[in-house]
Structure formats: structure tokens, C-alpha cells
Amino acid sequence: MTMNNTQLVWFRQDLRLEDNPALYAASQKGHVIAVYLEATKQHQLHHESQAKMGLRLDAVKALRQALNKLSIPLIYQEVSVFDESPQALLNLANQFSCKSLYFNNEYPLNEVIRDNKVEKLFNENNLHTIRFDGDLVLKPSKVRNLKDKPYKVFSAYKKAWLQEFKAIPQGVYPKPKKQLWDLAECEQNDIVNPYNYRDDLWQSGEKNINAKLKQFLPNLFGYAEDRNIPSIQGTSCLSPYLAIGTISARQCIQGIFDAYQTDIEKIYQDTWLSELIWREFYRQILIDNYKRLSKHQPYKQKSESWLNNDIAIERFEAWKNAQTGFPIVDAAMLQLKQTGWMHNRLRMISAMFLNKLCLVDWRWGEKYFMQHLIDGDFASNNGGWQWCSSTGVDSVPYFRIMNPITQSKRFDPTGEFIKKILPQLESLDSKQIHFPDNHVRKTLGYPEPIIDYKSARETALSLLA
Ligand SMILES: Cc1cc2nc3c(=O)[nH]c(=O)nc-3n(C[C@H](O)[C@H](O)[C@H](O)COP(=O)(O)OP(=O)(O)OC[C@H]3O[C@@H](n4cnc5c(N)ncnc54)[C@H](O)[C@@H]3O)c2cc1C
The missing domain is CATH 1.10.579.10 (DNA Cyclobutane Dipyrimidine Photolyase, subunit A, domain 3)
Structure with a gap:
């Protein structure tokens, strides 16, 4: 399939159509081909659970179905480790005559190294990589103290985060429009999911997860207290989907706005919003200290008194x-x-x-x-x-x-x-x-x-x- 102006979109932990800045931007430029690389060995090296790997592969399958409805194909390929990703992506870009690769950033060390290698290889071949921060509500460099340094205290970070958030209207990116393509022209190999997990408890598919958010929203009013009681379902249980990006933090915040409607003050005092800001805080800490933290070094160097026997x-x-x-x-x-x-x-x-x-x-x-x-x-x-x-x-x-x-x-x-x-x-x-x-x-x-x-x-x- 050779089309003019075809963009390659690389899905990773952002397995959604809505509020996906990389996908949205690519779709504005021309036709889109999506790719997902399953790095089988690398995920194990990162100690990811069977459950997470299983849920993610089912989410990729559901994503393919949703993309296909828009006549966007999703190529699924297995690689062993991240190091194999740059060449695999270059091959696909060449095969489909794509000039640009779009993706949303990830922040741990090995992911950063991989993405930089991809960018380098593409540049060497006169191709472009175009990156976004789809996993965060605010861009990483936006929340800084007066000395332009990262915050070390959550309450101060949250205050600055809210200030920045209020200043810039945060819309949710729409899903791309249907393409005029015949999917049959592009071979989409089967996705086999070898991982066992409790799929009776955890669903996949963006629509189901958006519905889960909607169902949870009335609980926001009692969340501050209910969230501490393990015998009831006082929290959203959306974390598996936020982790693989079937839903974004921005969509969750949009939900808070829907729940409180015009009561703006309540929105900014909401405890669930605070938890989502904790998520952003830890991501920011990782971005600023990714080499150290990804090697599991403590943030604060202290004498360590753990038993080793x-x-x-x-x-x-x-x-x-x-x-x-x-x-x-x-x-x-x-x-x-x-x-x-x-x-x-x-x-x-x-x-x-x-x-x-x-x-x-x-x-x-x-x-x-x-x-x-x-x-x-x-x-x-x-x-x-x-x-x-x-x-x-x-x-x-x-x-x-x-x-x-x-x-x-x-x-x-x-x-x-x-x-x-x-x-x-x-x-x-x-x-x-x-x-x-x-x-x-x-x-x-x-x-x-x-x-x-x-x-x-x-x-x-x-x-x-
Ligand atoms: C030791 C330890 C390990 C943790 N490991 C993980 C992990 O691997 N993955 C993970 O997503 N969360 C982790 N958390 C944070 C938190 O426990 C979970 O996010 C939360 O329990 C998920 O349930 P929920 O979706 O119902 O949360 P809700 O209460 O509904 O909160 C909504 C979302 O906000 C975010 N969030 C909530 N609390 C926190 C927090 N304390 N820190 C960062 N983000 C938060 C999550 O994305 C969560 O889905 C860990 C916390 C502790 C203390």
C-alpha cells in the first residue's frame, strides 16, 4: 500500500483513540498506519506481571478493532528487546513510504534510550520523529518553582500545577476521523495473547473503560472518605487502564468537570483530582531523575539499615x-x-x-x-x-x-x-x-x-x- 503523505503512529502505553495527541496530530497530516511492537523479553526484564501483559495485549486487540472501524490498520509485530525497535520501525516506515513517525513519550531510562535511538536512526535516513507528552496532563517543563527547578514537596507542586492548569484550557483531543482506505490492502497479522489474567475482573476496550469512568463519577462525592475502606469499592480501579493508556489522566479530569459541572471551586478541591496530581508528580520526579530512579537508587541517599540475611x-x-x-x-x-x-x-x-x-x-x-x-x-x-x-x-x-x-x-x-x-x-x-x-x-x-x-x-x- 503506497499512499502519499502517510504517517506512521507508534502505539505504546497510550492504547486509545481519544485524547491521544500523537494519533490526533498524525491524522491531521494525512493517512495513518498504526504500529504496536510487543517487546516480549524486555517486558520480562522490567518485571512486568503476566496480568499487565495480558491486559495490554487484549487492549491492543480492542484498539485494532476500533482503529479498523476508522479504516486505520494496526500492524502488530513482536520484537525481543527494545534495541530491536528502531530497525523494525524504520523497515515499516520504508515499506509504507512514511516520512514521519509519531509517538507519545515514555519516561523511564530504557524507554528514553530506545526512543532516542529511534529518533537517531530516522534522522540518519532523512525521516522525522514527532513526539508528544500524551501521558501527562501538563507538559513536563511547565511546573517549576521560581528558580526554574523541580518541586520537591507535593503540596507546593500541586499548587503550581493547579495554577498552570487553570491558566491553560485543557481540552481532550478528539479521535481521528474515518480514513478513505481499503483495509484489505494491508496485512494485519493475528495477535495471540499467551498471558493469563483475571479477564473476568478487568475489561479491555476504550469504550468499556470510558463507561467505567462514567460509572465511578457519582462516587467522587464520597471519595475522600470511602477511598480508605478496602471492603467497599470507594476508588475507581482505573489504575490498570491509566498504566497502559486505555484512558488518560486528562479524560479522568474531564470527568471531574462533568460531575461538578459549574461548581469550579469544588473541582479544584476534589480529592480524586489530587490523586491524579500525585500521578503527575511521580512522573515529573522520574523525568527529572530518570537515570537514578530507573536504576532503583533511592531519591535521598541515606544509610541503609535493611537486613541482608x-x-x-x-x-x-x-x-x-x-x-x-x-x-x-x-x-x-x-x-x-x-x-x-x-x-x-x-x-x-x-x-x-x-x-x-x-x-x-x-x-x-x-x-x-x-x-x-x-x-x-x-x-x-x-x-x-x-x-x-x-x-x-x-x-x-x-x-x-x-x-x-x-x-x-x-x-x-x-x-x-x-x-x-x-x-x-x-x-x-x-x-x-x-x-x-x-x-x-x-x-x-x-x-x-x-x-x-x-x-x-x-x-x-x-x-x-
Ligand atoms: C507501595 C505502593 C506501590 C504503588 N504502585 C503503583 C503502581 O505500580 N501503579 C499505580 O498506578 N499506582 C501505584 N500506587 C499508587 C496507588 O496505590 C494506586 O494508583 C491506586 O491504588 C490505584 O487504584 P485506583 O485506580 O482505584 O485509584 P484511585 O483512588 O481511583 O485514583 C485514581 C488514579 O490516580 C492515580 N493515583 C492514585 N493514588 C496514587 C498515588 N499514591 N500515587 C500515584 N498515582 C496515584 C492512579 O493512576 C489511580 O488510578 C502505589 C502505591 C504504593 C503505596
Whole structure:
């Protein structure tokens, strides 16, 4: 198929038609051919979970269907590692006589290196690459302090972010118009999805995900409180789709505007909006420190007091296998295993438990989360773990250590969540459920606690100070 003025659009973690600046800009220039490269080995090197890889491939299939309705073909190719991407893309550009390649930026180190190599190879061949920041609401360089330096404190970043956001109207890019092409002219090979995941819980397809956002919007009014209660669905569960870009943060914010309509003040005070700004904050931190963070170095260099011995391995195994003897932590770890997702409050409790109370290196937990989360996202996962372990930018002070028992009493008072996930504890009353007595554990076959909370906390405080 050779057409004049054909643009190649490279889809990555932006698997959507709407609010996709690269796709939109390309479609304004001429005909579009879309490409998706599945880097099978690279995704494993990045410890991405089966669940995320499975969801993403199903999202690519759904994207192809949606693109095909607009007579845009989507070429699917497998490469092993990122290094093979530049040549694969050049071959396609030559095959379809495309002069330009459009894509939305990604910010971790290997992605940056790959994209720079693509740009170099295209330039050497007198072809262009045209890049956008479709994963962010505001352009990376827009939110800076008076000295033109990145913010290190979230509250100040958020204030500046909101100021910038209010100043520039943020529309959502429309999806491209239907092309006048015969799809049969372009061979679109089958997409085989070898990955298992809970596709009964997680849907793909942009339309379904937009509907999911709409369904969630009435919950915004109770979100500030409900978001902390794991037994109810108080949060959007949109993170898997934001991670692979089936929906954008800008579309979510558009939803907030729809929900509050003319009540502008409420929009800017909205707690869910704040969470979306946290997402932007961690992305900005990654952009400014991508070499260091992508190598899993702490944002703040501190003396490291983690155990590096058999005890650490034993504790890590117990944590992974939901055998810590702390019901809220074990239920959290099982939720992750069973669904590929974990509630935010539980991510904080289980991360601090592993790192501060068990003194296991936060990077072990970061990697394990990535290997199991369906929403595994480098910037947010690294940011979350460094926040919990007090090594990150604007992280909790070292002495803030969530007590898994009091957290459990506060956020799961009757044990409703715990019992749903750990049915062996179903018979326990609200006194026993958060930390059963030893004889109760024995009767129910529930493990003894792997640490003594009080002494673990004291040890942590003396080591981490
Ligand atoms: C240790 C740890 C690891 C984490 N790892 C990830 C991860 O790999 N991927 C991921 O998307 N989030 C991660 N988070 C952040 C947060 O837990 C999830 O984004 C959230 O639980 C997703 O559920 P939701 O979509 O229902 O969120 P909602 O409450 O509905 O929030 C909407 C969106 O805002 C963003 N968001 C919310 N909270 C945060 C936050 N604290 N930091 C950054 N973005 C946020 C997410 O994109 C989320 O989908 C992690 C947090 C911690 C403490």
C-alpha cells in the first residue's frame, strides 16, 4: 500500500483513540498506519506481571478493532528487546513510504534510550520523529518553582500545577476521523495473547473503560472518605487502564468537570483530582531523575539499615505468601495474588510492614509488586515504595510507621475485608479479627506473627533515625 503523505503512529502505553495527541496530530497530516511492537523479553526484564501483559495485549486487540472501524490498520509485530525497535520501525516506515513517525513519550531510562535511538536512526535516513507528552496532563517543563527547578514537596507542586492548569484550557483531543482506505490492502497479522489474567475482573476496550469512568463519577462525592475502606469499592480501579493508556489522566479530569459541572471551586478541591496530581508528580520526579530512579537508587541517599540475611529472606517469603500472621497484611497480599490489584491503603500498610517493621530492602517489595500488579507502573510504584520507606521525595518521615493492627481496626473495623479474603478467619469477632490470640490462631491454623510489632517498631526507629 503506497499512499502519499502517510504517517506512521507508534502505539505504546497510550492504547486509545481519544485524547491521544500523537494519533490526533498524525491524522491531521494525512493517512495513518498504526504500529504496536510487543517487546516480549524486555517486558520480562522490567518485571512486568503476566496480568499487565495480558491486559495490554487484549487492549491492543480492542484498539485494532476500533482503529479498523476508522479504516486505520494496526500492524502488530513482536520484537525481543527494545534495541530491536528502531530497525523494525524504520523497515515499516520504508515499506509504507512514511516520512514521519509519531509517538507519545515514555519516561523511564530504557524507554528514553530506545526512543532516542529511534529518533537517531530516522534522522540518519532523512525521516522525522514527532513526539508528544500524551501521558501527562501538563507538559513536563511547565511546573517549576521560581528558580526554574523541580518541586520537591507535593503540596507546593500541586499548587503550581493547579495554577498552570487553570491558566491553560485543557481540552481532550478528539479521535481521528474515518480514513478513505481499503483495509484489505494491508496485512494485519493475528495477535495471540499467551498471558493469563483475571479477564473476568478487568475489561479491555476504550469504550468499556470510558463507561467505567462514567460509572465511578457519582462516587467522587464520597471519595475522600470511602477511598480508605478496602471492603467497599470507594476508588475507581482505573489504575490498570491509566498504566497502559486505555484512558488518560486528562479524560479522568474531564470527568471531574462533568460531575461538578459549574461548581469550579469544588473541582479544584476534589480529592480524586489530587490523586491524579500525585500521578503527575511521580512522573515529573522520574523525568527529572530518570537515570537514578530507573536504576532503583533511592531519591535521598541515606544509610541503609535493611537486613541482608536469612531472616530477611524468611520474612520476605512470609510476606509474599500471606503468612505474616497480621491479618490485614495477609489479606492485602492475597488480594494482590487473586486479582492483580491492591487497594492503596493496603499498599501503604503492606509496604511499610515489609520495609520498616521487617527491615527488608524496599526494592525487593518494589520488584514483587511490579511482578504481580496489573497496574504496575514504574513511576507510581517506585514513588509509592520510596514514599513508604522514607527514601523518596516528599516521603513520610522515617518515624511514621503504620501499625498494621490499628490500621486494620480503623479502616476495616468489623473485619469485613479480611474475612472476604481470608475465610478461615470468618468466625472471629471484631476484637480477634485484627490480631487473633495465639490459641485462636492454633485452632484456625492461622500462622503466628513473624515479628513482635512493638520491638520491631523500636528497632526500626533506632536504625532508621
Ligand atoms: C507501595 C505502593 C506501590 C504503588 N504502585 C503503583 C503502581 O505500580 N501503579 C499505580 O498506578 N499506582 C501505584 N500506587 C499508587 C496507588 O496505590 C494506586 O494508583 C491506586 O491504588 C490505584 O487504584 P485506583 O485506580 O482505584 O485509584 P484511585 O483512588 O481511583 O485514583 C485514581 C488514579 O490516580 C492515580 N493515583 C492514585 N493514588 C496514587 C498515588 N499514591 N500515587 C500515584 N498515582 C496515584 C492512579 O493512576 C489511580 O488510578 C502505589 C502505591 C504504593 C503505596
